[in-house]
Every structure is written in structure tokens, then in C-alpha cells.
Amino acid sequence: MSMERVLALLSAVLAVLVLPGCEMVGGQVAPAPGSPTRVEIEQLLAAVQVMPARPNPAGYERGCKAGQGCVFGQAWSDDHDGPGGHDGCDTRNNVLALQLTAVEFRAGTNNCVVVAGILQDPYTGNRIEFAKAEARDVQIDHVYPLAAAWDMGASGWPLERRVRFANDLDYNLLAVDGKTNEDKSDSTPSDWLPPAKANHCFYAGKYLRAATQYGLPITVADQATLEGIARTCP
Numbered sequence: 001m002s003m004e005r006v007l008a009l010l011s012a013v014l015a016v017l018v019l020p021g022c023e024m025v026g027g028q029v030a031p032a033p034g035s036p037t038r039v040e041i042e043q044l045l046a047a048v049q050v051m052p053a054r055p056n057p058a059g060y061e062r063g064c065k066a067g068q069g070c071v072f073g074q075a076w077s078d079d080h081d082g083p084g085g086h087d088g089c090d091t092r093n094n095v096l097a098l099q100l101t102a103v104e105f106r107a108g109t110n111n112c113v114v115v116a117g118i119l120q121d122p123y124t125g126n127r128i129e130f131a132k133a134e135a136r137d138v139q140i141d142h143v144y145p146l147a148a149a150w151d152m153g154a155s156g157w158p159l160e161r162r163v164r165f166a167n168d169l170d171y172n173l174l175a176v177d178g179k180t181n182e183d184k185s186d187s188t189p190s191d192w193l194p195p196a197k198a199n200h201c202f203y204a205g206k207y208l209r210a211a212t213q214y215g216l217p218i219t220v221a222d223q224a225t226l227e228g229i230a231r232t233c234p
Contacts, residue, residue, distance in 0.1 A: 036205035041230040044208035049217035051152070055101040056189070060150040071155075072146050073163035082164045088112060091167040095140050099175040100130060121177045123184075125196035128177060139181040141174050142166065143203070147186035152216050165214055170209040171216070189229075190221035201233040 025163055036044075061069030073079075076091040084094040089112035098104055100117030115132040123141075130138045146154075146166060165172065184192050193204050204226050211218055218226070 004144055023172050035199070035201035035233065037129050039234040041201065041204050041208065041226065044212055045223065045226060045230065048208055048223075049215070050220060050223050051217045052220055054148065054151050054219050056151060057155050059155060060147055062146060071150065071159075072160060072166040073159065075166075076140070077163060077176055079166060080163045080167050081160070082167060083169045085164075085167065091169070091173070092140050094169055095175050096103045096130070096138070098169065106132075119177075121180070122174055122199055123176045123180045123194040123196060125199060126177065126213050135197075136178045138199035139178040141176045141181045141184065142198075143174055143206045144216060145184075145188070148188050149214070149216055152218075154214075154216070157201050159202055161214075169211075171206075171213045174206070188219065188222050189225045190219065193225070193229075204229045204233075222230065 059069065059071065061071055061073075064070035076093075078084075078086060078088065078090050080086075084091060087094070088110060089097075093112055093114050096117065097105075097111070098113040100114065100119050101145075102116075102118045104115040104116040105111045106115050113132075114130070117130045119128040119130055119138055120126075121128055128138060149165060154165065157165075167173070175190055180195060189204065189207060193200055195218050207217075208226065210216070
């Protein structure tokens with residue numbers, strides 16, 4: 001692995017919230033290590049903008065085939081100015097390399113292509129053995145969904161900012177259980193929360209950090225949900 005890539009990945013590790021590694025205690029999932037405190041979430045809630053409801057502007061088209069809008073750029077593009085950008089490895093593999101343990105890389109790819117590893121899923125708390133042959137079992141989630149971001153203001157951003165947002169290792173990407181990611185779709189906190197209740201504080205902090213970093217608002221309904229979560233945090 002090149003020194004440039006090592007430094008970029010270390011930067012992302014230091015910036016991101018500590019990922020939860022839940023364990024069973026007394027038959028229940030223990031609180032996720034590294035979750036923000038109640039005070040930290042309340043500070044983020046005080047900083048984020050709030051709007052009455054999610055608007056529905058036209059023009060969201062994620063696909064990049066001929067004739068499609070490609071409004072957030074090519075999926076998992078390495079061509080961006082954020083951490084991990086221009087390191088020769090695509091964003092999906094960067095996230096896997098950061099978040100999985102016991103990582104194995106495909107030979108001859110300069111430690112870019114992850115073929116195996118273990119995920120402690122931040123949404124279910126489950127331990128998932130990742131194998132590239134079953135790649136959909138582990139997917140990369142945009143914690144603040146791209147479609148929601150488009151609706152809440154990203155439609156007015158320049159393309160370069162949207163591409164960075166879509167590939168942001170620090171604030172908005174998590175490797176998660178594939179089925180859970182599909183269930184979440186483009187939902188925001190008022191409509192969806194991680195199945196593992198012990199990880200709600202972690203998720204709330206991650207969502208709000210993405211929102212405040214990019215100046216994206218949350219809805220009144222999201223605010224109420226996140227305030228409720230904050231009251232359960234240590």
C-alpha cells in the first residue's frame with residue numbers, strides 16, 4: 001500500500017465517529033462503544049437547520065448510463081477531492097478497508113480490492129463475514145441518503161460538491177448489512193432507525209454530523225425523533 005493511501009485512510013479513521021462493536025450482555029445488545037453522549041447530540045441538534053417537511057424538487061437521477069442525470073457522479077468514484085480521493089482505489093473498497101477487520105485484498109491490486117473480512121454491523125450489531133463472491137451481503141450506506149440530500153438542498157450544489165458528499169469517508173459512509181441497507185432506502189430518521197436500538201445514539205450522531213458538515217437541514221419530524229434518541233444516550 002502506498003504511503004499516500006495509508007495517510008489518507010488514517011485521516012478518515014481519525015475523523016469518523018468510532019464504529020460500534022456491539023457485544024451481547026445478558027442476552028441483549030450492549031450500547032455501542034464510541035456513541036456520542038446526550039450532550040454531544042444536543043449540541044449537533046442546536047447547530048443543524050430545521051425545515052417543516054422534506055420537499056420534492058424534480059431532477060434527482062442517480063444513474064449514470066447514457067441519457068441519465070448522474071447527479072452525484074459515478075458511483076464510488078475515486079475522482080474527488082475528499083479523503084481517499086485520487087488514491088487509485090474506489091470508494092467502496094476504501095470503506096471496506098477502513099471498517100472491516102481481518103481484511104484480505106486481491107493480489108496485484110496494491111491493497112485496493114477487498115475480497116474478505118469481518119464486519120461488526122453498525123445497524124444490526126451482528127457479525128458478518130464478508131466475501132466478495134457475496135458482495136451484496138455487505139453494502140455501503142449513505143447515512144444521510146443521497147435522494148434526501150437532493151431534496152433538502154443538494155440539488156443546488158455544484159456537481160463537485162455532490163460527488164464529494166457521495167464519497168465522503170469521514171462523515172457519510174458506512175459498511176452495513178445489505179438487507180438492512182435496502183430496507184432503509186432513502187429514509188430519514190423519522191421513518192427509519194437501525195434495528196439495534198443500542199446503536200441509535202451512534203446513528204443519530206453520524207446523521208447529524210453529516211447534516212451539519214454539509215449544511216443540510218433536517219425535518220421537524222426528524223428533529224423530534226433525534227431529540228428522543230438523545231434522551232436515551234449516556
